[in-house]
Amino acid sequence: MKKIRIPENILEKIAEKEMIEKNVLSGKISEGRVVVPLNRKRQGLEKPCAIGEGLSVKVNANIGGSPDISDPAAELEKLRTSVKYGTDTVMDLTIGKYWKRILSAVVRESPVPVGTVPVYGAVCLGGSVADLKSDDFIEVISTQAEMGVDFMTVHAGVTRSVSKIYDKSKRVGGMVSRGGKIIYRWMKENNMENPLYERFDEILDIASQYNITISLGDGLRPGCLADASDDAQYGELRVLGELSRRCRQAGVQVMIEGPGHVPLNLIEENVRMEKELCGGAPFYVLGPLTTDIGAGYDHITGAIGGAFAAWKGADFLCYLTPAEHLHLPDNEDVAMGVIASKIAAHSGDVAKKIPGALERNEKMSKARRDLDWELMQRNAMAPAAVERERKRYPERKDRACTMCGEYCALLD
Amino acid sequence: MKKIRIPENILEKIAEKEMIEKNVLSGKISEGRVVVPLNRKRQGLEKPCAIGEGLSVKVNANIGGSPDISDPAAELEKLRTSVKYGTDTVMDLTIGKYWKRILSAVVRESPVPVGTVPVYGAVCLGGSVADLKSDDFIEVISTQAEMGVDFMTVHAGVTRSVSKIYDKSKRVGGMVSRGGKIIYRWMKENNMENPLYERFDEILDIASQYNITISLGDGLRPGCLADASDDAQYGELRVLGELSRRCRQAGVQVMIEGPGHVPLNLIEENVRMEKELCGGAPFYVLGPLTTDIGAGYDHITGAIGGAFAAWKGADFLCYLTPAEHLHLPDNEDVAMGVIASKIAAHSGDVAKKIPGALERNEKMSKARRDLDWELMQRNAMAPAAVERERKRYPERKDRACTMCGEYCALLD
Numbered sequence: 001m002k003k004i005r006i007p008e009n010i011l012e013k014i015a016e017k018e019m020i021e022k023n024v025l026s027g028k029i030s031e032g033r034v035v036v037p038l039n040r041k042r043q044g045l046e047k048p049c050a051i052g053e054g055l056s057v058k059v060n061a062n063i064g065g066s067p068d069i070s071d072p073a074a075e076l077e078k079l080r081t082s083v084k085y086g087t088d089t090v091m092d093l094t095i096g097k098y099w100k101r102i103l104s105a106v107v108r109e110s111p112v113p114v115g116t117v118p119v120y121g122a123v124c125l126g127g128s129v130a131d132l133k134s135d136d137f138i139e140v141i142s143t144q145a146e147m148g149v150d151f152m153t154v155h156a157g158v159t160r161s162v163s164k165i166y167d168k169s170k171r172v173g174g175m176v177s178r179g180g181k182i183i184y185r186w187m188k189e190n191n192m193e194n195p196l197y198e199r200f201d202e203i204l205d206i207a208s209q210y211n212i213t214i215s216l217g218d219g220l221r222p223g224c225l226a227d228a229s230d231d232a233q234y235g236e237l238r239v240l241g242e243l244s245r246r247c248r249q250a251g252v253q254v255m256i257e258g259p260g261h262v263p264l265n266l267i268e269e270n271v272r273m274e275k276e277l278c279g280g281a282p283f284y285v286l287g288p289l290t291t292d293i294g295a296g297y298d299h300i301t302g303a304i305g306g307a308f309a310a311w312k313g314a315d316f317l318c319y320l321t322p323a324e325h326l327h328l329p330d331n332e333d334v335a336m337g338v339i340a341s342k343i344a345a346h347s348g349d350v351a352k353k354i355p356g357a358l359e360r361n362e363k364m365s366k367a368r369r370d371l372d373w374e375l376m377q378r379n380a381m382a383p384a385a386v387e388r389e390r391k392r393y394p395e396r397k398d399r400a401c402t403m404c405g406e407y408c409a410l411l412d
Numbered sequence: 413m414k415k416i417r418i419p420e421n422i423l424e425k426i427a428e429k430e431m432i433e434k435n436v437l438s439g440k441i442s443e444g445r446v447v448v449p450l451n452r453k454r455q456g457l458e459k460p461c462a463i464g465e466g467l468s469v470k471v472n473a474n475i476g477g478s479p480d481i482s483d484p485a486a487e488l489e490k491l492r493t494s495v496k497y498g499t500d501t502v503m504d505l506t507i508g509k510y511w512k513r514i515l516s517a518v519v520r521e522s523p524v525p526v527g528t529v530p531v532y533g534a535v536c537l538g539g540s541v542a543d544l545k546s547d548d549f550i551e552v553i554s555t556q557a558e559m560g561v562d563f564m565t566v567h568a569g570v571t572r573s574v575s576k577i578y579d580k581s582k583r584v585g586g587m588v589s590r591g592g593k594i595i596y597r598w599m600k601e602n603n604m605e606n607p608l609y610e611r612f613d614e615i616l617d618i619a620s621q622y623n624i625t626i627s628l629g630d631g632l633r634p635g636c637l638a639d640a641s642d643d644a645q646y647g648e649l650r651v652l653g654e655l656s657r658r659c660r661q662a663g664v665q666v667m668i669e670g671p672g673h674v675p676l677n678l679i680e681e682n683v684r685m686e687k688e689l690c691g692g693a694p695f696y697v698l699g700p701l702t703t704d705i706g707a708g709y710d711h712i713t714g715a716i717g718g719a720f721a722a723w724k725g726a727d728f729l730c731y732l733t734p735a736e737h738l739h740l741p742d743n744e745d746v747a748m749g750v751i752a753s754k755i756a757a758h759s760g761d762v763a764k765k766i767p768g769a770l771e772r773n774e775k776m777s778k779a780r781r782d783l784d785w786e787l788m789q790r791n792a793m794a795p796a797a798v799e800r801e802r803k804r805y806p807e808r809k810d811r812a813c814t815m816c817g818e819y820c821a822l823l824d
Contacts, residue, residue: 066814066815066816066817067816067817067818067819068808068814068817069814095816095817095819096817123819172774172777172778172781173777173780173781174781174821174822175821176821176822177821178816178819178820178821180821181819181821182819223777223780223781223821224773224774224776224777224780224781225762225770225773225774225777226770226773226774226777261777263759263762263763264719264720264723264759264760264762264763265723265763265764290719290759290762290763291755291758291759291762291773291793292773292774292776292777292780293758293772293773293776293791293792293793294755294792294793295776295788295792295793295794295797295798295801296792296793296794296797296798296800296801297751297752297755297793297794297797299712300711300712300715300751300752300755301755301759303712303715303716304715304716304719304720304755304756304759305759307676307702307716307720308676308716308719308720311676311677323801323815325780325788325813326798326801326802326805326813326815327801327804327805327813327814327815328805328813328814328815339709339712340709340712343703343706343709343712343713343716344716346703346705347675347676347702347703347713347716347717348676350637350675350676350702350703351675351676351677351702352677358637358638360705361636361637361638361703361704361705362584362636362637362638362704364636364704364705364707365584365585365635365636365637365638365673365704366584368585368635368636368704368737369584369585369586369635369636376707376737379705380705380706380707380708381703381705381706381707381708381709382707382708382709385707385708385709386707386708386738388708389707389708389735389738389739390738392739393738393739393740396480401737401738401739401740402478402480402481402739402740403478403735403738403739403740404478404479404507404590405478405479405480405507405508406479407479407507407532407535407590407593407594408590409586409587409588409589409590409592409593409635410586410588
């Protein structure tokens with residue numbers, strides 16, 4: 001088993017921030033229960049972070065252009081917005097024009113770890129998905145590794161045998177993962193095995209060389225409540241379990257991506273299955289969304305499931321924005337998505353009694369009891385929002401707000 | 413034990429909507445596990461609803477002016493907005509100018525049950541809280557009953573003995589219930605027992621006469637995570653348990669109000685305690701908020717706790733708006749609050765497999781799989797939002813959205 005090496009100064013910085021002992025942190029990294037996404041080539045990572053067991057739950061913001069909307073300046077604006085509101089990482093998911101220009105700029109400017117989905121880079125090479133060569137998928141991983149990308153989603157779990165389970169499943173929502181579906185289509189049209197699975201050792205070599213954290217993608221995550229926890233989903237999760245063991249053997253950091261749409265009563269099972277099948281690897285969930293009907297407000301449905309998942313052991317929440325299921329998020333959607341996910345992550349931290357979490361709430365509550373608005377603003381999850389609202393509705397002379405006025409329960 | 417009588421046509425309407433047998437519904441009403449807020453004097457209640465065990469979880473929207481901001485037209489606008497977005501009930505919490513005018517108009521216009529907090533009406537009589545007479549509190553209940561109010565929050569649990577527990581408790585957040593604090597101040601300044609407790613039989617007589625549902629207020633609900641589940645909160649809940657038995661004896665419908673700020677890991681305990689101590693009476697929670705630091709986004713912190721509480725047995729969610737802790741909500745805040753709470757309630761319904769809940773999600777998911785935007789819009793929790801976003805970002809010719817474009821996983 002090869003050893004994972006993280007620079008000492010980074011470990012110290014993280015241990016201090018998480019309020020845990022440095023050797024406890026190192027131990028968990030060695031066991032694969034914690035990852036620190038950090039490409040050896042990466043410059044300017046001012047805010048490194050660790051993701052996993054016993055640590056505060058982290059949040060990722062997806063940015064990047066789409067085939068229809070691609071504007072490098074707009075994506076950099078989203079990067080700044082997501083960092084301003086406290087995202088722990090960003091993923092540049094650009095497909096389409098300017099993808100390399102956007103990714104280079106994001107890696108250069110981002111103070112937080114940057115992730116990608118290399119399959120998206122592959123389809124940007126041009127031509128149809130079916131015409132891509134097996135080498136193209138590996139080549140893009142190499143290129144993005146050299147560009148300094150810290151973590152990459154690898155959809156290696158959509159194998160031929162897993163696809164057969166999916167084909168037989170009578171899913172209501174079908175396959176909703178963009179990366180998973182690209183690989184699935186490629187396999188069908190070329191009648192070949194998933195190149196990311198077949199050539200996983202080559203991917204491990206690259207990941208090991210650059211210290212890239214592999215995020216094993218869930219191409220078969222449920223896209224609606226009715227498909228949650230089905231055979232296709234858990235069949236893929238078993239493959240991800242095997243691949244996670246190979247990552248650990250190769251000294252490559254690994255985390256596992258998870259759903260998706262899951263009713264509240266199945267979220268705990270999802271977390272337990274992931275931890276059991278993948279040797280305690282960090283669990284990186286998208287939501288989960290606890291209902292399918294929240295379009296326009298899926299940052300809220302995602303925050304509900306994310307909070308509960310975080311409490312039960314999910315380590316990393318991919319944000320959802322109000323634009324989910326509707327369109328590419330704009331800058332305002334990005335802000336809302338980060339804030340909602342941060343609230344969810346923090347609700348999990350509080351329930352798990354992560355060091356420092358309750359203390360922050362107590363500071364806020366004392367400020368509230370004392371009607372000290374400056375201090376409330378400073379301790380809020382999103383001080384900018386509190387500032388904005390205070391300007392719209394200034395507090396009264398007695399420092400009560402316009403809700404209860406002179407009958408404020410906190411005036412003594 | 414006096415019998416509760418609900419008109420047959422109302423029972424039929426509700427049973428059909430909830431997809432349960434009418435006699436099951438009647439049985440639960442008799443046992444006090446379900447309430448149907450409906451004043452005998454009430455006219456125009458187009459959308460009656462039942463709240464309690466085995467039924468879909470309901471949502472309440474608080475409207476009403478404050479001592480600083482009181483505009484009858486604006487409050488009626490909030491009523492219409494909250495109904496448009498699907499609130500099941502409204503409470504008019506006006507304190508200050510025009511309170512009677514606002515309440516009359518709300519009762520006249522509202523198609524959903526209307527609730528009040530009569531203590532607020534009492535302080536509107538003028539003068540200082542301490543100068544109110546014990547009779548004033550009872551008088552207001554009588555007046556509002558005659559006006560057609562369907563349910564009333566009665567803060568009868570803040571008794572002298574419970575106040576002593578509170579005085580000794582070293583709460584971080586103090587007492588945050590406006591109604592509870594008014595009663596507490598009155599008791600201290602007059603050195604008398606809580607008139608709502610002492611004269612509870614008179615209140616029961618009025619409630620019985622008009623068939624008003626009593627909502628036993630939680631003056632000592634925790635206002636921050638640190639105070640959740642403390643002796644003061646549960647001490648009051650025990651008194652509410654006694655009072656709920658007296659309601660049932662008197663043939664008066666009763667529900668119990670609950671917190672407030674509660675970390676995820678204590679929500680289930682809160683629901684269990686309420687059901688145990690109060691004979692299975694419907695539980696009406698405010699949030700719960702799963703963190704104290706969400707100011708500006710407390711509709712989200714409330715939706716997180718509300719969804720989990722709903723799953724675990726809470727029956728009725730009082731909405732929180734983005735304005736919570738900051739100012740009186742405006743019309744836009746009301747819309748956001750209702751939508752967030754509806755998503756939370758529905759997430760609970762789905763997890764509990766309430767009749768019809770999963771089916772609605774399945775319809776939405778099939779529409780999504782088929783990229784049928786008309787049908788998605790129709791099945792969404794908030795069709796207006798979906799319509800608005802579709803106008804901003806029309807779908808492509810192939811009906812994919814601008815998120816993935818031609819790489820949409822749902823294009824086959």
